Amino acid sequence: MNITSIIFIIVSFLAAPILPGLINKTKALFGGRQGPRVLQLYYDIFKLARKTPTYSKTASALTRIAPVAIAVSTLAALTLVPSFFNNSAIHFTGDIILMAYLLGLGRFFMVTAALDRGSAFEGMGASREVLYSALAEPSFFAGLLIMIHETASLELSEIFSKLSLNFWQENPAILFLILCSWFVILLVENARIPIDDPNTHLELTMIHEVMILDYGAKDLALIEYASALKLWIYSALIVGMVINGEIITSLTMQIAIFTLGMAIVAFVIGTIESITARIKLVFIPKFIVGSGALAIIALILKVAGN
Amino acid sequence: MDLFLSAVVAIFVGGIIALFTGKWRGVSNFFGAFSCFLGTIFALKPIYDVLIANKTLEAITIALPICSASVSLDKISAFFALPIVILGFISAYFAAVTVNPRNEQHPGAYWFFYNLLIAGMLSLVASSNAVLFIMSWEIMSVAAYFLIAHRVEMNTARNAAWQFLVASHIGTTGIFFLFAILASAAGGFQFETFHSSALAEGSAAVIFFLALFGFGVKVGFFPLHIWMPDSYTFAESHVSAVLSGAMSKMGFYGLIRVLTFLPVHAELWGWVLLFGGLITGIYALVIALVKLDLKKVISYSSMENAGIILMAIGTGILANRWNQPLIAFTAFSGALLHIFNHALCKGLLFLCAGSVYFATGTRRQEQMGGIGKSMPVTATAFGIASIAISGLPPFNNFISEFLIFMSGLKAASLSTPKSLLLSAAVLLGLGLIGGLAAALFTRSFGLVFLGTPRTNRRLNTKNIKSDVNFTLIILSAAIIAASIFAPMLISPFAGVVSEIVKPLGITYDPAYIATISAPVKTISLFSLAVILITCIAVFIKSKFLDKNQRSDAPTWDCGFLKGTPRIQYTSSSFSEPANEVFVSVNRLHIRGEKIKELFPAKSSFHTEATDSAEKHLFIPAFNIINKFLIMFRGFQHGKLHLYIFYIAVTLLALLIWKVVY
Incomplete structure (x- = not known):
């Protein structure tokens, strides 16, 4: 654990709620509106954190434990993310598996907590969430497989630092395909349009939002924060994959380029949300599996290229 | 070795005494259970000696009418005796405190067959002779048959037992044939003579596929699994725990044992195990998602884990062929660790299902709900087991799956297309299996233990004594311990792995243990940290932050004020999106008519899920x-x-x- 990784964790910890703000600003830009402030989520979180929670009569201890468990597992996953193109705080062979499954642990708590209130709606979101994330898992690993094959290393930070610019220049198609499939995973896991709409008002069409219907106050603040952090983690993965940090030597430059990259990811998400509509629920599995197929095509290209 | 044999004899004799004292329930109960405790504790010592202290125990030869039967305990045997001993002990305790006091019929016969099953399995792993092996295999199968058929008044139990008997004997034919071929080539029934025998290339393949068939029936290799869900479902829960946690592992034992007899492992076998395991795992989960019976769900999950283990063994065989000892070592270690971890988890899940059944009198998830409030210990244990069995950190199954994942990742860094195919199968397959397993167990945990009760059935928690909870707590603690102390398991299990590949002339570098222990250590620390931090944070939150909380509000009902428990999401609605995706595999049969008119007449809807x-x-x-x-x-x-x-x-x-x- 070096000083860079500590700075990274602190920065991520503090700056994660900016990303949803940036996305909303982009959406407002497309809609010709002023939109909420970039820092709106901070205000929301602080407001919620001051309130006293109210629980449903049906809720058991799990409802009270789950927000904490979700936040802890997301934070634990953060320690494994490469910090500004450098080594992550904790890195070891196969660390990305632990990262993916820690996020899975957070999902487990989210889903079971949704079933804890005996609601008519929350189970709906839960049942969709578990299916979509199960289908997204293979395409995540397919993209990872190509990068491991190229770099012959098993540590996340090392994989990203060894992916030379040269490789992407020679294989733009592979880069594009992996990027597309990982971006779809980002959209799926973070409940963004076209998979899910964070602003929808109808319970029947929600996925992520419906699972937290019964949460309020401090619990909701924790969950909102953990969601922002999860979005941060996935965006950082995409930035780390595309930009080769090895050639940027000074830390300030790395931080600057990383920040720019994150902003671009947020902008792209915002753009996608502005120009596309949600796809029908029955098509979502096909959409996710299709994105996995892109990664598998990339894999075939890679093998053919050898 | 004497101690191990006396353990087997003690368990067996205890069973006989229990049989003849069946009239006096207390006496029979005492002898049955006590001999099990005694025997399993006896057996621990030789297992410890072989597995951890690296001692070699002297083989004992017993004269039998046809030939002599010899028993010995090498590392592979000792490893596979471990789940038998652990689950044999815990389940005997569970049985002693629950089943027999309640059960008015034949406690003697019950204990007799239970002890016979445990003794049969122990003598199976210890036998180093084909005749004794097949005899023990038959004793085990027949004892299991009688245990499944114990609830003879139930038509379903009779059918399940019958199915089990047929399937198990069809499998045994394969085992008979394979030992016949081996014995005729070696000119004897002793296992050591098998090692040195010169086998033709073709007959080795025949032996392997016979072993896959014969032992595949026991582990639930697709499509030989069909007896499995019913048998595990209709047996008493503690019996299911032993059947799934220990007896199905005997299939792996047989397969691995036969692999050690064969001088060369062909590449094809590795592929068959890898893709066979993959299909087994995914198929099991897809079918489990349409099943609504709690114990059936857990049974299918046994099959899923068998798939994962087979994938790991296949990866090991392939990597050995490709001269990638580190990958092979990682895969085999992952397979063994997963066998051990799965035994713990599955034991716990079945015992939880058993105590739920005592309380509710049903196994149908659709009729449960909200049980967690009146049975908090069972709910917590089931929650821990669900996280573990879904392969999620911080628990032990994640660590073994991680090792299997790691063998796939390492294969990805090789440059041949074949290794990429292997790696894609492992990574993508395990990814999908993990995701679907999480879907399956969030469903069971959520719908059985959380929410509000779906029927007016009165919970009968009087039967759930603290003794029952004690078994659940012990197994939960074992799962947590196996997660935190996982690095300590690697080195004894590595000894087992080197024993498996020794006949191939392969020796693994002892430094590999450190190579794979390093990430496992980090993960264990992570597990500990995640568990501790969560506990502390929950404590602080409940103590200080939630002080003025209110818990009298209704669940959000969208303004519909007359909500009843029936508006809750049910088991079948939870898995409906997944079932729609996999409809070509699960063939969910839907009967009923859609409502068309404005004033609909009475209509009905029925779904039927068959394997x-x-x-x-x-x-x-x-x-x-x-x-x-x-x-x-x-x-x-x-x-x-x-x-x-x-x-x-x-x-x-x-x-x-x-x-x-």
């Missing part, structure tokens, strides 16, 4: 066999004079044969 392998493969196959065999019915009239006529004809034919030749 496709059973419906589309085995039932047609057995029908064909039946049609063929029915031709011979004409010979069986039950008329005595006809039978005498048959005898006369046979004798005459023999006489002519003797005269002519």
Whole structure:
């Protein structure tokens, strides 16, 4: 654990709620509106954190434990993310598996907590969430497989630092395909349009939002924060994959380029949300599996290229 | 070795005493359970000696009528004895405190077969001789049959037991054949002679596929699994725990044991195990998602984990072929660790299901809900087991799956297309299996223990004594310990792995243990940290932050004020999106009519989920066999004079044969 990784964790910890703000600003830009402030989520979180929670009569201890468990597992996953193109705080062979499954642990708590209130709606979101994330898992690993094959290393930070610019220049198609499939995973896991709409008002069409219907106050603040952090983690993965940090030597430059990259990811998400509509629920599995197929095509290209 | 044998004998004799004292329930109960405790504790010492202290125990030879039977305990045997001992002990305790006091019929017979099963399995792993091996295998299978058929008044239990018996004997035919081939090549029944025998390339393949068939039946290799869900479901829960946690592992033991007899492992075998395991795992989960019976869900998850273990063994075989010892070592270690971890988890899940059944009197998830409030210990134990069995950190199954993942990741860094195919199968397959397993167990945990009760059924928690909870707590603690102390398991299990590959002439570098222990250590620390931080944070939150919380609000109901428990999401609605995706595999049969008119008449809706392998493969196959065999019915009239006529004809034919030749 070096000083860079500590700075990274602190920065991520503090700056994660900016990303949803940036996305909303982009959406407002497309809609010709002023939109909420970039820092709106901070205000929301602080407001919620001051309130006293109210629980449903049906809720058991799990409802009270789950927000904490979700936040802890997301934070634990953060320690494994490469910090500004450098080594992550904790890195070891196969660390990305632990990262993916820690996020899975957070999902487990989210889903079971949704079933804890005996609601008519929350189970709906839960049942969709578990299916979509199960289908997204293979395409995540397919993209990872190509990068491991190229770099012959098993540590996340090392994989990203060894992916030379040269490789992407020679294989733009592979880069594009992996990027597309990982971006779809980002959209799926973070409940963004076209998979899910964070602003929808109808319970029947929600996925992520419906699972937290019964949460309020401090619990909701924790969950909102953990969601922002999860979005941060996935965006950082995409930035780390595309930009080769090895050639940027000074830390300030790395931080600057990383920040720019994150902003671009947020902008792209915002753009996608502005120009596309949600796809029908029955098509979502096909959409996710299709994105996995892109990664598998990339894999075939890679093998053919050898 | 003496101690191990006396453990087997103690368990067996205890069973016999329990059988003859069946009239006095307390006495029978005492002897049955106590001999199990005693025997399993005895057996621990030799297992410890072999596995951890690296001692070699002297083999013992017993004279039998046909040949001599010898027993010895090497590392592989000791490893596979471990789940038997752990689950044998815990389940005996569970049985002693729950089943027999309640059960009015034959406690003696019950204990007899239970002890026979445990003793049979222990002698199976210890036998180093084909004759004793097959005898123990049969004893184990027959004892299991009687345990499943114990609830003989239930039609379903009888059918399940019958299915089990048929399947298990079809499998045993394969085992008979494979040992026949091995013995004829080696000229003896001793296992050591098998090692040195010169086998033709072709016969090695035949032996492997016979082993896969014979032992595949026990582990639930697709499509040989169809007996499994019913048998595990209709047996008593603690029996299911032993069947799934220990007996199905005997299939892996047999397979691994036979692999050690074969001088070369062909690449094809690795591929068959890898993709067979992959199909087994995914198929099991897809079918489990349409099943609504709690114990069936857990049974199918056994099959899923068998798939994962087979994938790991296949990866190991392939990596050995490709001269990638580190990958092979990682995969085999992952397989063994997963066998051990799965035994703990599955034992706990079945015991939880058992205590839920005592309280509710049903296994149908659709009729449960909200049980967690009146049975907090069971709910917590089931929650821990669900996280573990879904392969999520911080628990032990994640660590073993991580090792298997790691072998796949390492294969990805090789440059051949074949290794990429292997790696894609492992990574993508395990990814999907993990995701679906999480879907399956969030469903069971959520719908059984959380929410509000779906029926007015009164919970009968009086039966759930603290003794029952004690078994659940012990197994939960074992899971947590196996997660935190996982690095300590690696080095004894590595000894088992090197024993498996020794006949191939491969020795693994001892430094590999450190190579794979390093990430496992980090993960264990992570597990500990995640568990501790969560506990502390929850404590702080509940103590200080939630002080003025209110818990009297209704659940959000969208303004519909007359909500009843029936508006809750049900088991089948939870898995509906997944079932729609996998409809071509699960063939969910839906009957009923859609409502069309404005004033609809009474209508009904019914879904039926059968195992496709059973419906589309085995039932047609057995029908064909039946049609063929029915031709011979004409010979069986039950008329005595006809039978005498048959005898006369046979004798005459023999006489002519003797005269002519």
